[in-house]
Amino acid sequence: VEMFKGTILSVFLVSVMLCDGYLKIGSWNIRNLSSNSRTNAELGNIALIIYRYDFIALQEILDSTVIERLQIMLEKDFGVTYRYLVSEQVGNGKFERYAYMWVENKVSNHVDAWIYDDTENIFEREPYCAGFIAESTSFSMCTIHVIFGNSLDQRRVEIRELENVYSDAVSKTSGNVLISGDFNFDPYDSAWDPLVGKGLDFLVSSDYKTTIGDVSLYDNIWFPDSDNNFLK
Numbered sequence: 716v717e718m719f720k721g722t723i724l725s726v727f728l729v730s731v732m733l734c735d736g737y738l739k740i741g742s743w744n745i746r747n748l749s750s751n752s753r754t755n756a757e758l759g760n761i762a763l764i765i766y767r768y769d770f771i772a773l774q775e776i777l778d779s780t781v782i783e784r785l786q787i788m789l790e791k792d793f794g795v796t797y798r799y800l801v802s803e804q805v806g807n808g809k810f811e812r813y814a815y816m817w818v819e820n821k822v823s824n825h826v827d828a829w830i831y832d833d834t835e836n837i838f839e840r841e842p843y844c845a846g847f848i849a850e851s852t853s854f855s856m857c858t859i860h861v862i863f864g865n866s867l868d869q870r871r872v873e874i875r876e877l878e879n880v881y882s883d884a885v886s887k888t889s890g891n892v893l894i895s896g897d898f899n900f901d902p903y904d905s906a907w908d909p910l911v912g913k914g915l916d917f918l919v920s921s922d923y924k925t926t927i928g929d930v931s932l933y934d935n936i937w938f939p940d941s942d943n944n945f946l947k
Contacts, residue, residue, distance in 0.1 A: 738821060738849045741771040742895035742936050744860060749777035750784060762788040766795065769818045770847065772858040772895045776801065776812040785816070796820070800828050802843040813843035813858050822849050826888045831857070837876045838862070842896075844880070846888035853890030857881070861899045870899050871906040877937075878909035894937040901932045916940035 745761060753761070762785050765771055776782065779801040789797050796819040804810040815828075826846025833841045839862035846855040857880050861873045877894055884892045894915070900906070902917040918936045 738770060738852075739768045740893075740936075741765075741768040742774075742858065742934065743771060744774040744897035744934060746775055747777060748773070748775060748781055750780045752777070753781065758784060759788060759792070761785065762792060765789065765797070765816060766793045769821045769849075771816050772856055773814040773816065774811070774858060774860040774897050776814050777810075779812065779814075782814050782816070798822075798824070800824065800845060802828065802830060805830060805838075805840040805843070807839055811840055811860060813860075815845060815847075815856070815858075817847065822847050825853070826855065829887070831880050831883065838873055839864075842877075842880050842894075844884050844887075846890070848890075853888070854893060855884050855888040855890060856893045856895055857884050859894070859896040859898070861897065863899045867900070867904075871904070874898065874900055874904070874906040875909055878913060881910060881913055881915065891939050895935070897934050899933050902935055902937075910937060914939050914941050 743764070748761075758781070765785065766789055773782075782799050782801050786797050786799055789795055797816045798819050799814055799816045802813040804812055815824075817824075824845060825848045828843065828845035831838070831842045831844065838859070840860050842857045842859040844855060844857040846853065848854075859873075859877070859880075861870055864870060881892055881894060894910070902919075907917075915937045916939075918938060919932060919934070
């Protein structure tokens with residue numbers, strides 16, 4: 716787990732047979748990230764952080780152009796080619812996007828991305844999912860920016876629905892399914908029980924805080940804890 720200007724970047728290592736033995740995966744809510752909201756210097760600092768990881772999920776993206784700019788910076792400044800996916804707009808007021816970025820020669824996208832089919836209109840911003848493969852290891856990720864709203868109960872409704880998001884992803888992909896994002900909620904509440912019942916556990920513990928000011932543990936990655944060889 717790594718601090719960057721008051722924001723925690725959640726990181727874990729997936730055990731796959733790469734040259735360094737690991738695939739470094741991260742999840743990051745970069746608040747209101749758009750081409751108009753960041754200077755080149757600020758984007759350079761963001762690119763420096765992304766460069767440390769082989770695969771990263773990003774939340775609170777406001778346009779796709781900023782991801783393209785980051786891709787160009789990463790190749791120009793670090794000599795590494797990243798590929799990316801950017802979602803369509805999601806939201807019921809303020810519209811946001813999600814993105815995935817990954818190192819081209821380490822990861823490939825092998826299941827087309829989709830936005831969760833929220834037929835009951837439970838989510839303020841529907842999760843964004845896709846399947847990937849790193850050499851012989853397949854994994855999928857769904858990422859989300861949970862509503863902050865006016866009460867904890869509003870957030871609990873979305874947290875409980877993540878059980879169905881997980882089951883939906885399992886039915887569409889192969890390998891382990893991870894759920895990452897800014898949940899606006901700590902991982903110890905009973906609202907997580909349906910996801911825990913599916914055999915998932917959270918990565919970032921109470922030893923860390925993940926919000927500006929170090930006051931809350933809201934950002935995390937949930938993973939199937941039954942596969943002891945998946946995480947290191």
